[in-house]
Amino acid sequence: MSKLKPAPTLDDVAKQAGVSTATVSRCINTPDRVVEATRKRVQSAIEALGYTPNFAARVMAAKRTFTIGAIIPTMDNAIFARGLQAFQEELRKHGYTLLVSSSAYKPETEEEQIRTLVARGADGLLLIGHDRAPHIYDFLEQRQIPALVAWSFAAEGKLPSIGFDNRQAMFDLACKVIGLGHRRLAMISGITRGNDRARLRLEGARDAIRHHGLDPAALQVVETPYEIENGAEAFSGLMSQDTPPTAVMCGNDVLAAGALLRAQDMGLKVPQDVSITGFDDIELARLLRPGLTTVHVPHREMGGKAARALIEMVEHSTPGTGERLHTHIVERQSLSPAP
Amino acid sequence: MSKLKPAPTLDDVAKQAGVSTATVSRCINTPDRVVEATRKRVQSAIEALGYTPNFAARVMAAKRTFTIGAIIPTMDNAIFARGLQAFQEELRKHGYTLLVSSSAYKPETEEEQIRTLVARGADGLLLIGHDRAPHIYDFLEQRQIPALVAWSFAAEGKLPSIGFDNRQAMFDLACKVIGLGHRRLAMISGITRGNDRARLRLEGARDAIRHHGLDPAALQVVETPYEIENGAEAFSGLMSQDTPPTAVMCGNDVLAAGALLRAQDMGLKVPQDVSITGFDDIELARLLRPGLTTVHVPHREMGGKAARALIEMVEHSTPGTGERLHTHIVERQSLSPAP
DNA sequence: AGTTGAAATGTAAGCGCTTGCATTTTCCAT
DNA sequence: ATGGAAAATGCAAGCGCTTACATTTCAACT
Numbered sequence: 001m002s003k004l005k006p007a008p009t010l011d012d013v014a015k016q017a018g019v020s021t022a023t024v025s026r027c028i029n030t031p032d033r034v035v036e037a038t039r040k041r042v043q044s045a046i047e048a049l050g051y052t053p054n055f056a057a058r059v060m061a062a063k064r065t066f067t068i069g070a071i072i073p074t075m076d077n078a079i080f081a082r083g084l085q086a087f088q089e090e091l092r093k094h095g096y097t098l099l100v101s102s103s104a105y106k107p108e109t110e111e112e113q114i115r116t117l118v119a120r121g122a123d124g125l126l127l128i129g130h131d132r133a134p135h136i137y138d139f140l141e142q143r144q145i146p147a148l149v150a151w152s153f154a155a156e157g158k159l160p161s162i163g164f165d166n167r168q169a170m171f172d173l174a175c176k177v178i179g180l181g182h183r184r185l186a187m188i189s190g191i192t193r194g195n196d197r198a199r200l201r202l203e204g205a206r207d208a209i210r211h212h213g214l215d216p217a218a219l220q221v222v223e224t225p226y227e228i229e230n231g232a233e234a235f236s237g238l239m240s241q242d243t244p245p246t247a248v249m250c251g252n253d254v255l256a257a258g259a260l261l262r263a264q265d266m267g268l269k270v271p272q273d274v275s276i277t278g279f280d281d282i283e284l285a286r287l288l289r290p291g292l293t294t295v296h297v298p299h300r301e302m303g304g305k306a307a308r309a310l311i312e313m314v315e316h317s318t319p320g321t322g323e324r325l326h327t328h329i330v331e332r333q334s335l336s337p338a339p
Numbered sequence: 340m341s342k343l344k345p346a347p348t349l350d351d352v353a354k355q356a357g358v359s360t361a362t363v364s365r366c367i368n369t370p371d372r373v374v375e376a377t378r379k380r381v382q383s384a385i386e387a388l389g390y391t392p393n394f395a396a397r398v399m400a401a402k403r404t405f406t407i408g409a410i411i412p413t414m415d416n417a418i419f420a421r422g423l424q425a426f427q428e429e430l431r432k433h434g435y436t437l438l439v440s441s442s443a444y445k446p447e448t449e450e451e452q453i454r455t456l457v458a459r460g461a462d463g464l465l466l467i468g469h470d471r472a473p474h475i476y477d478f479l480e481q482r483q484i485p486a487l488v489a490w491s492f493a494a495e496g497k498l499p500s501i502g503f504d505n506r507q508a509m510f511d512l513a514c515k516v517i518g519l520g521h522r523r524l525a526m527i528s529g530i531t532r533g534n535d536r537a538r539l540r541l542e543g544a545r546d547a548i549r550h551h552g553l554d555p556a557a558l559q560v561v562e563t564p565y566e567i568e569n570g571a572e573a574f575s576g577l578m579s580q581d582t583p584p585t586a587v588m589c590g591n592d593v594l595a596a597g598a599l600l601r602a603q604d605m606g607l608k609v610p611q612d613v614s615i616t617g618f619d620d621i622e623l624a625r626l627l628r629p630g631l632t633t634v635h636v637p638h639r640e641m642g643g644k645a646a647r648a649l650i651e652m653v654e655h656s657t658p659g660t661g662e663r664l665h666t667h668i669v670e671r672q673s674l675s676p677a678p
Numbered sequence: 679a680g681t682t683g684a685a686a687t688g689t690a691a692g693c694g695c696t697t698g699c700a701t702t703t704t705c706c707a708t
Numbered sequence: 709a710t711g712g713a714a715a716a717t718g719c720a721a722g723c724g725c726t727t728a729c730a731t732t733t734c735a736a737c738t
Contacts (some may be wrong), residue, residue, distance in 0.1 A: 007482055009724055020688045025726060035686060050478070055459040056404075057724035059395035060693045076424055078417065085415055097455070099438065116436070120394040139389070143346055228622065257626055264628070283416075283567065287596055289603070289628045348694055359718045364696060374704095374716060396694035399723045 008049040017045035028053065059121050067097045068310060069117030070126040073105045073195075077226070077254045078282040080128070083150070086303030087126065094311050096123070105225065107194045111136055118145055124314040126150060126306060130157045131196040146313035146320065150306045152197050153324040160313075160320040162306045166197045169295045169327040170204030170249075171211070173277060176329060177247050178212050181338035182275065185209070186220040186245035188234040188255050198223075201251050201279060220245060224255070231258025236266060239274065246274060246338045253278035253285045256292055260334065271336035281330055291332030298325050347388040356384035367392065398460050406436045407649060408456030409465040412444045412534075416565070416593050417621040419467070422489070425642030426465065433650050435462070444564065446533045450475055457484055463653040465489060465645060469496045470535040485652035485659065489645045491536050492663040499652075499659035501645045505536045508634045508666040509543030509588075510550070512616060515668060516586050517551050520677035521614065524548070525559040525584035527573045527594050537562075540590055540618060559584060563594070570597025575605060578613065585613060585677045592617035592624045595631055599673065610675035620669055630671030637664050 014021045019038060026034050027042040034042075045051075059065050068091055072080045088098040099117060103110035110127075114136060117125060125140070125147040137158045140147050149161035177185065187205050190198035202221065209219050220238065224230040231250060235258065238245060250256035256278030263270050270276055270290055278285055278294035285292035302325055313320040353360045358377060366373050366381040373381075384390075398404050407430055411419045427437045438456060442449035449466075453475060456464060464479070464486040476497045479486050488500035516524065526544050529537035541560065548558050559577065563569040570589060574597065577584060589595035595617030602609050609615055609629055617624055617633035624631035641664055652659040 005481070010726095011724080021725075022689075022727075023687060026687085029726080033686075038686080050481070052454055052458045054399075054724050056395040056398035057693090058726075060393075060399055060695090061724075061726040063693075063726090065395075075420060081414060097440075101436075115391055119391045142389070228626075261626060284623065284626065287567075287600060287623065288626060349696095350694080360695075361697075361719075362717055365717085368696080372716075377716080393694050396723090397696075399725090400694075400696040402696090402723075 007054070008051045009054070010051075012049055013042065013045045013051050016049060017042045065121040065123055066095055067099055067120070067122050068124045068126065068307075068314075069099045069101075069114075069120070069122035071101055071103055071110055071113045071117070072128055073103055074226070075100070075102045077228075078284060079226070079252060079254065079280055080151075082282070083299035083303040083306075086300040087150075087307045088303075090304045090307030091311070094307075096307075096311065105191065105195070107132060114139070118143060124148070124310045126310060127159070128152070129196045130154050130159070130161065131194050131199075146310065146317075148306055148310045148313065148320060149322075150302055152200070153322060154196075155322065155324075157322070160309070160322040162302060162309055162323050162325070164297060164302075164325045164327045166200035167204040167207065169297075170201040170279065171207045172204075173279070173295055173329055174205045174208030174249060175211065177249060177275065177277065177335065178208060178214070180247075180275075180336065182245075182247040183214065183218060183338065184243060184245040184247075185218055186222070186238045186248045188231055188238070188248060188250045188259060189221055189223050190226045190251040190255070191223055198251055205249060226252055226254050228254055228258040228261070231255035232262035232265075233258075235259035235262045239263075239266065239268065244274070247277070247335070248274060249277045251279060253280045253282045253292060253294055256294065256334075257284055257288060260288055260290075260292065270334050272339070275335045275338075277335050285330070285332070288334075290334045293332045293335035294330055295327050296330045297327050301325060346393070347390045348393070349390075351388055352381065352384045352390050355388060356381045404460040404462055405434055406438055406459070406461050407463045407465065407646075407653075408438045408440070408453075408459070408461035410440055410442050410449055410452045410456070411467055412442055413565070414439070414441045416567075417623060418565070418591060418593065418619055419490075421621070422638035422642040422645075425639040426489075426646045427642075429643045429646035430650070433646075435646075435650065444530065444534070446471060453478070457482060463487070463649045465649060466498070467491070468535045469493050469498070469500065470533050470538075473497075485649065485656075487645055487649045487652065487659060488661075489641055491539070492661060493535075494661065494663075496661075499648070499661040501641060501648055501662050501664070503636060503641075503664045503666045505539035506543040506546065508636075509540040509618065510546045511543075512618070512634055512668055513544045513547030513588060514550065516588060516614065516616065516674065517547060517553070519586075519614075519675065521584075521586040522553070522557060522677065523582060523584045523586075524557055525561070525577045525587045527570055527577070527587060527589045527598060528560055528562050529565045529590040529594070530562055537590055544588060565591055565593050567593055567597040567600070570594035571601035571604075572597075574598035574601045574615075578602075578605065578607065583613070586616070586674070587613060588616045590618060592619045592621045592631060592633055595633065595673075596623055596627060599627055599629075599631065609673050611678070614674045614677075616674050624669070624671070627673075629673045632671045632674035633669055634666050635669045636666050640664060 010021045014024045101113045129152045149159045151163050153161050153163040189202045192199040222234040224234050259276050278292045281294045281296040285294045349360045353363045440452045468491045488498045490502050492500050492502040528541045531538040561573040563573050598615050617631045620633045620635040624633045
């Protein structure tokens with residue numbers, strides 16, 4: 001019944017204001033290049049018509065989207081939530097919009113998402129970690145898409161990175177565990193294939209074993225996807241051996257939460273019977289009982305700095321500079337001296 | 340130094356394959372309208388060139404984006420994570436991409452995001468809850484943008500909704516609390532302004548008070564934003580009164596987690612000294628100790644159904660049909676009979 | 679009043695794709 | 709072989725915007 005007016009266009013506004021489309025465009029994009037009186041007239045035309053610029057058309061004409069894409073391994077748990085939130089907030093301050101997608105920890109999916117985001121005209125990309133097929137880096141370079149890695153710092157990476165030293169951080173934590181007298185250790189690691197953060201964390205733990213002159217066999221390792229249930233399963237597998245570990249280090253807080261939960265279900269007291277540690281210091285770590293001893297990662301700082309660095313790359317076509325952020329151990333109650 | 344080839348276009352592919360651009364376009368969009376041999380030739384040209392269609396151009400020409408926008412109040416905690424994940428997965432199955440943004444619980448921001456998403460050509464919109472300024476509904480209608488509400492069911496809403504009955508659910512929970520003998524009750528509610536979920540949950544609790552013939556003053560109410568710290572603060576405020584409540588119902592699990600944590604810090608035993616309940620049944624509810632008694636919301640089901648309903652609306656221009664989903668109380672350890 | 683350069687505005691050419699319509703090719707029944 | 713309908717392909721007009729370049733307007737000087 002009702003007439004369907006199509007969305008108003010620049011032309012409609014121009015006509016209504018009695019100016020050319022170029023002037024309307026300038027009013028929107030470079031207001032100072034238009035005289036006051038005209039600007040006002042255009043402004044009221046815009047309001048009268050309820051005009052909103054068509055994004056796709058603008059992109060086509062201007063070759064800029066003011067959009068930054070980010071591909072994170074998962075949205076499901078809180079690991080990336082705070083850092084990404086900070087990233088988005090900083091972007092917003094500079095007039096950029098964030099497009100997020102998740103790769104579900106699958107390299108193929110990540111590649112597809114990268115292509116999608118590039119096709120959508122992302123001015124820049126935020127990627128997590130350094131491990132990915134070389135041809136992806138080639139693609140990015142060929143297309144001249146500024147990209148930055150976060151959550152993992154590597155001075156000599158293909159892309160600049162803003163992150164921390166996963167290996168060193170886990171090394172420090174493992175040293176602390178060993179220093180507390182633990183000699184039968186286990187690590188519940190994330191899947192290391194295609195995931196340098198997981199791999200480096202595991203390496204860091206191994207470094208510590210070596211550093212303290214312990215038998216490499218003193219560290220049992222289980223690899224499993226980052227999910228609560230998997231942490232729980234891995235934990236019970238580990239603890240139902242004849243001589244179970246006295247400390248279980250987890251590749252991240254989610255896995256640790258699963259372990260902790262399962263420990264309680266098994267009637268094991270943490271930390272009296274077994275110590276558990278995490279990594280990331282997500283909010284959950286503070287909420288669990290006992291509180292989780294873990295590695296604190298400066299998520300918000302990382303997100304904010306990554307945003308600024310990426311914008312710098314996009315706007316000035318600079319190669320971009322990385323930065324190594326500091327982590328520290330947060331001691332709560334889940335780690336204590338070996339029994 | 341290196342030559343910067345611009346991204347290959349349809350024209351390049353057409354030239355390389357020796358066909359017209361129309362044929363290349365058809366190869367991509369309607370492969371069955373192109374003969375086998377041609378299709379192969381085009382396909383290899385695409386691969387040889389590393390061609391990716393330009394999204395903005397496609398949108399301009401086709402007036403379709405295969406993009407659905409969603410505006411959620413927050414990404415910061417897990418309240419919307421699972422439902423949204425399911426929503427996205429279902430969308431993906433049907434070839435749609437999800438664009439998410441968060442309004443930070445601010446109506447003005449929500450409106451801005453709606454406009455942005457529409458400008459970006461979203462084929463449809465997912466909104467949370469029914470409370471918003473009428474002119475937003477007018478805008479959506481005028482622009483003919485299919486939109487659906489989730490997380491709150493209302494048969495007579497301006498937009499179809501796929502959600503549950505917040506009021507009834509909280510009523511049921513409150514009845515259970517009262518049935519356990521609690522007579523001094525408190526509710527830590529989310530901010531009700533512009534948030535029908537929060538408002539209806541509070542109403543439900545009040546309904547229960549009335550239903551059991553209790554003095555309305557038997558229910559103390561504190562309104563505070565949905566953040567852990569606020570839940571904690573509200574809780575200590577409530578408990579440091581002369582005759583504190585014996586049961587504190589929280590507007591959601593995040594608030595409840597804060598309350599629980601603070602209770603422990605205050606040396607209060609839950610549920611012996613005070614009972615605490617939540618709402619939503621996010622993962623956290625299961626991880627806390629004691630486990631949180633809460634209202635289970637079928638997040639994944641809701642997300643999946645919302646996606647299907649919205650796609651239906653988009654593709655067939657139907658008005659869309661809502662659905663009321665069922666919730667149920669999950670009993671864990673944080674609620675027990677009054678002391 | 680007449681110049682003149684700067685500021686404001688207008689003109690129009692694309693940006694890369696889809697799609698209605700026109701044209702050519704294919705293939706079958708005759 | 710051949711006519712003709714159906715299938716395949718080509719042609720070209722936009723989609724709504726930005727921006728280089730052309731033109732007009734304006735104000736400040738002679």
